[in-house]
Structures are given as structure tokens and as C-alpha cells.
Amino acid sequence: MLALAGCGRAGAGEGGPTVPVVVSAPVSSEPWVARSIEGGARLAVEEINEAGGLDLQGGKRRLELVVLDHGSSPATALANAREAVRRKAAVLLTDGTGVASTADVTGPAQIPTFILFQGGRNLINPQRWPHVFRLAPADAIMTRRLADYIAPANPKVALLSDDTDYGEQGREALRDAFEIDEVEVVSEHVIPRAARDLAPQVLQARRAGANRVVVWAGAATVAATVEAVHQAGWDVEVLAGQTAEDPLVRQRLAAHPEWMRSLKFVSSRITAEVGPKPFEAFRKRYEDLLGTDKVGVEQDGRDVIQPPDWAMYPYDALKLVAEAVDQVNTLGQPMLDTLNGGASIIGANGDQRSYNAEYHEGISPTDTYIAGFDGFVFGPVDDDPLAGLLHPVDQLD
Incomplete structure (x- = not known):
């Protein structure tokens, strides 16, 4: 219907x-x-x-x-x-x-x-x-950026994806990217979309010797992965696709802002080579018409705002x-x-x-970057060459 x-x-x-x-x-x-x-x-x-x-x-x-x-x-x-x-x-x-x-x-x-x-x-x-x-951004572009980012550390990856079209397409692209960059996958699981408790999959990944968790799934599964990793007391980096910036992830993890620092994601850059002014002008027109999009969490006593990227x-x-x-x-x-x-x-x-x-x-492939979280605010990471050239975007009201 x-x-x-x-x-x-x-x-x-x-x-x-x-x-x-x-x-x-x-x-x-x-x-x-x-x-x-x-x-x-x-x-x-x-x-x-x-x-x-x-x-x-x-x-x-x-x-x-x-x-x-x-x-x-x-x-x-x-x-x-x-x-x-x-x-x-x-x-x-x-x-x-x-x-x-x-x-x-x-x-x-x-x-x-x-x-x-x-x-x-x-x-x-x-x-x-x-x-x-x-x-x-195409999955092939984003997953190759992610693989290039982690490959120098010779990681052992646990790959989690959900059973949606998004998860299946991303899983296929990740496999290709990891093969090109010779990234070893030691554990792989397909998660039902409705799943909320990922403790068994995280435990198996840890036992397999993984030292990176890569999750390509909807926002709820990304949040559940971060939650399961920290509840297990596992100090491991979690990397995801663009769904990691979905406000739902931060809402689900609102009680633990410190957990967000373990989460990084690949996405398309917000600002371009010409600088931040064009996006800032677009953002002003967008928010003047539709208002700000509040994430639903606070940081330093201020509302966190989702930029209209x-x-x-x-x-x-x-x-x-x-x-x-x-x-x-x-x-x-x-x-x-x-x-x-x-x-x-x-x-x-x-x-x-x-x-x-x-x-x-x-x-373009050059228009993707790696982002990380500082509390509930995300921005370009310091150790990625492209990301280091990008301007941070204000996310606090």
C-alpha cells in the first residue's frame, strides 16, 4: 500500500x-x-x-x-x-x-x-x-577510504553488517576494499535488522583475535555494537559507515558520552576546498526555513545540533x-x-x-573523509590526511 x-x-x-x-x-x-x-x-x-x-x-x-x-x-x-x-x-x-x-x-x-x-x-x-x-558517495569509495585508513596498522578486523540492502551492499564493498588493501578479516557476522543484543557476536569477534570492529548497518545496529563492546570491557575501535552520524546512535548512547570516542565513521565531507562559507550559507537558509535539528542530547550544558550535511x-x-x-x-x-x-x-x-x-x-573519491566523536560532536580525525584539511562544523546550540 x-x-x-x-x-x-x-x-x-x-x-x-x-x-x-x-x-x-x-x-x-x-x-x-x-x-x-x-x-x-x-x-x-x-x-x-x-x-x-x-x-x-x-x-x-x-x-x-x-x-x-x-x-x-x-x-x-x-x-x-x-x-x-x-x-x-x-x-x-x-x-x-x-x-x-x-x-x-x-x-x-x-x-x-x-x-x-x-x-x-x-x-x-x-x-x-x-x-x-x-x-x-558510493560504497566502493567510502569502504576503500576506510580500508586505506586502517590498513597501515595491519589490523585484524571483525566485520558486522545487517541484513538490509544497505548492509548487504556495504558488506560486498568492504570485502573488495579489504582484499585490495590486504586487511585480514578474522570474524564476520550478519545481524538481523531487529537485533538489539550483540553480545554474542562481539564475544566471538574478541575470541577470534580482532583488534578492529567494522560495522556497516543501520544506526540502531551501530549503537548496539558500541554498547556491546563497552559492556564487555573491550578496548577496541569501532568503525562504521555514514549511519554512525544518525542522531539515533547518540540518543541510544546518551548515558555514556565517553563511549562515543571509540566510534569513527567514513562519510562524505561537509565543506569543500573553497572553505566553509558556502555550506554555512546553505545551513543558514536551511535552518531559517526548517529550524535546527536537535539531536536530543546535551554537551557542556548545550543542545547538540545535527548539521544538514x-x-x-x-x-x-x-x-x-x-x-x-x-x-x-x-x-x-x-x-x-x-x-x-x-x-x-x-x-x-x-x-x-x-x-x-x-x-x-x-x-568524487577525494570528497570522503574519516570522522570521529568528541563526546556527542563529530568532526574530522587528526590522523587522516584528507580529514586533517577540513574545517570543523559547529554542532552546539
């Missing part, structure tokens, strides 16, 4: 019929991921509408944001894609759930589909799906679509051809965003 969550009317109303922008996200299952996609899209819709809307043949058309919850179900994601086709949406924005099926629905309708979170290598195939683009991607995706429409004044195939061969923007953090017909990845 189709589930609607916060079905927005941003820009609907005056000026005639609107053009839908459809978000298909895990609203009920991964709220932080969904909020990032919806929030970035909402800001872009507001700004495009303030400028008059999309410049289409026949005049300007305002955008309408429609948010659909797929609850991490590929079947529901497919239903959401059919709804986007029924509504004649300009674009479908998704975390990536069910893309292998939804792409076969949005393709014939010539609806560009942007993956804004998941990094699995099989989700992007420009020859098969010339309308599917990724504006998020992942909200940059849906924002940039819609601005790129608007740029393509401005060049051809229509939706459908002409707009897709322009996305595949010429449309370019400067993104929210100052990085350039563009694609070509052969390459549909939107994040």
Missing part, C-alpha cells in the same frame, strides 16, 4: 497547476535519512518557487513537494514510483531502496531518479538506466534539475539528455555537480 507522510504543498496554489517533486524515503524506519532528503528538497522547492518556478514552455510552473514513506520496503518503494509516474512528477528523489525495480517504472516515464543515500554499486548503471543518478544532496539534485529545465524549457527526455550532457551547478558546499552519459556518480 502507498503510505504518505507529510505530503507537502510547497508552492502549490497560485499560478495554476504545479509540477510534483516526489520524495520516496524511509520516513517510519530511518527518520534521519528521510528528514535529510525531505528537508533539502523542501528548501530547494521553496527557493525555486520564490524565483518563479520551473521555466517550462507555456510559462513558469511552481513545484509541489510530495513525500511518500516506503518504510524500507522495496515493494512500497515500487508503489511510490508508480505514484510518481501517475502524478507526472518532474523528478523522483529516493534513498535508494528498491531502485532496481523502481528504475524500470520511472525510466519509460522519463522521470530522472536521484539516489541520495545508498551506495551499492549495482544501483547505478548508465547504460541500463540512463535516467538514474547518484548524488551520495546530507540535506545538501537532494537540494543540489533539484537545483541541477532546474538548471537542465532552464536550458530546454521542458521535462522528459530533453531534460534527461541535458542532465547527461551539460547541465552543471555549484552545489550547496561549493563543489560542482554534473554528470555525463557514461558516469552517474555525483561524489
Whole structure:
């Protein structure tokens, strides 16, 4: 069944019929991921509408944001894609759930589909799906960065992943990265998504001689891993994917801020070579419209704030679509051809965003970094060459 969550009317109303922008996200299952996609899209819709809307043949058309919850179900994601086709949406924005099926629905309708979170290598195939683009770091990029970071220490790794699409895709990429860097995996476990007690898996990893724990899973599993490690009295570093910055991790570990120091994660950088000013300007516009996103924990008597880093991607995706429409004044195939061969923007953090017909990845390998926690605040680590060049981002209210 189709589930609607916060079905927005941003820009609907005056000026005639609107053009839908459809978000298909895990609203009920991964709220932080969904909020990032919806929030970035909402800001872009507001700004495009303030400028008059999309410049289409026949005049300007305002955008309408429609948010659909797929609850991490590929079947529901497919239903959401059919709804986007029924509504004649300009674009479908998704975390990536069910893309292998939804792409076969949005393709014939010539609806560009942007993956804004998941990094699995099989989700992007420009020859098969010339309308599917990724504006998020690929797993192959992030896992190689993580492997390169730990490889000099010749670690013995315990690999934990969950049984979601995100976990399965990440596990495959980690195996490849560890093989290239000759990182030894001494223990490996696939965790059911609903699992909360990981003491048995952590005990087996410790007995196997692991001195690093790498977990690629949803935020709840990342939190459960850190909790199990510390409850066992095991002094070991835990490394994860981008889900480690999900506020849920810090909420689950709120009673033990000292445990957070054992957790590091790989993600895409927030600020770019040009410095922090572009992101700071984007962040101000975002928070002026939507407010600050409080994590739900305090540090030094102040509220910890989640920066809208992942909200940059849906924002940039819609601005790129608007740029393509401005060049051809229509939706459908002409707009897709322009996305595949010429449309370019400067993104929210100052990085350039563009694609070509052969390459549909939107994040460069040089744009990933390793982050760590100081209490409940995260930032670039000191011992990673790229991370050391990045600017810290304020996270205290």
C-alpha cells in the first residue's frame, strides 16, 4: 500500500497547476535519512518557487513537494514510483531502496531518479538506466577510504553488517576494499535488522583475535555494537559507515558520552576546498526555513545540533534539475539528455555537480573523509590526511 507522510504543498496554489517533486524515503524506519532528503528538497522547492518556478514552455510552473514513506520496503518503494509516474512528477528523489525495480517504472516515464543515500554499486548503471543518478558517495569509495585508513596498522578486523540492502551492499564493498588493501578479516557476522543484543557476536569477534570492529548497518545496529563492546570491557575501535552520524546512535548512547570516542565513521565531507562559507550559507537558509535539528542530547550544558550535511544532496539534485529545465524549457527526455550532457551547478558546499552519459556518480573519491566523536560532536580525525584539511562544523546550540 502507498503510505504518505507529510505530503507537502510547497508552492502549490497560485499560478495554476504545479509540477510534483516526489520524495520516496524511509520516513517510519530511518527518520534521519528521510528528514535529510525531505528537508533539502523542501528548501530547494521553496527557493525555486520564490524565483518563479520551473521555466517550462507555456510559462513558469511552481513545484509541489510530495513525500511518500516506503518504510524500507522495496515493494512500497515500487508503489511510490508508480505514484510518481501517475502524478507526472518532474523528478523522483529516493534513498535508494528498491531502485532496481523502481528504475524500470520511472525510466519509460522519463522521470530522472536521484539516489541520495545508498551506495551499492549495482544501483547505478548508465547504460541500463540512463535516467538514474547518484548524488551520495558510493560504497566502493567510502569502504576503500576506510580500508586505506586502517590498513597501515595491519589490523585484524571483525566485520558486522545487517541484513538490509544497505548492509548487504556495504558488506560486498568492504570485502573488495579489504582484499585490495590486504586487511585480514578474522570474524564476520550478519545481524538481523531487529537485533538489539550483540553480545554474542562481539564475544566471538574478541575470541577470534580482532583488534578492529567494522560495522556497516543501520544506526540502531551501530549503537548496539558500541554498547556491546563497552559492556564487555573491550578496548577496541569501532568503525562504521555514514549511519554512525544518525542522531539515533547518540540518543541510544546518551548515558555514556565517553563511549562515543571509540566510534569513527567514513562519510562524505561537509565543506569543500573553497572553505566553509558556502555550506554555512546553505545551513543558514536551511535552518531559517526548517529550524535546527536537535539531536536530543546535551554537551557542556548545550543542545547538540545535527548539521544538514546530507540535506545538501537532494537540494543540489533539484537545483541541477532546474538548471537542465532552464536550458530546454521542458521535462522528459530533453531534460534527461541535458542532465547527461551539460547541465552543471555549484552545489550547496561549493563543489560542482554534473554528470555525463557514461558516469552517474555525483561524489568524487577525494570528497570522503574519516570522522570521529568528541563526546556527542563529530568532526574530522587528526590522523587522516584528507580529514586533517577540513574545517570543523559547529554542532552546539
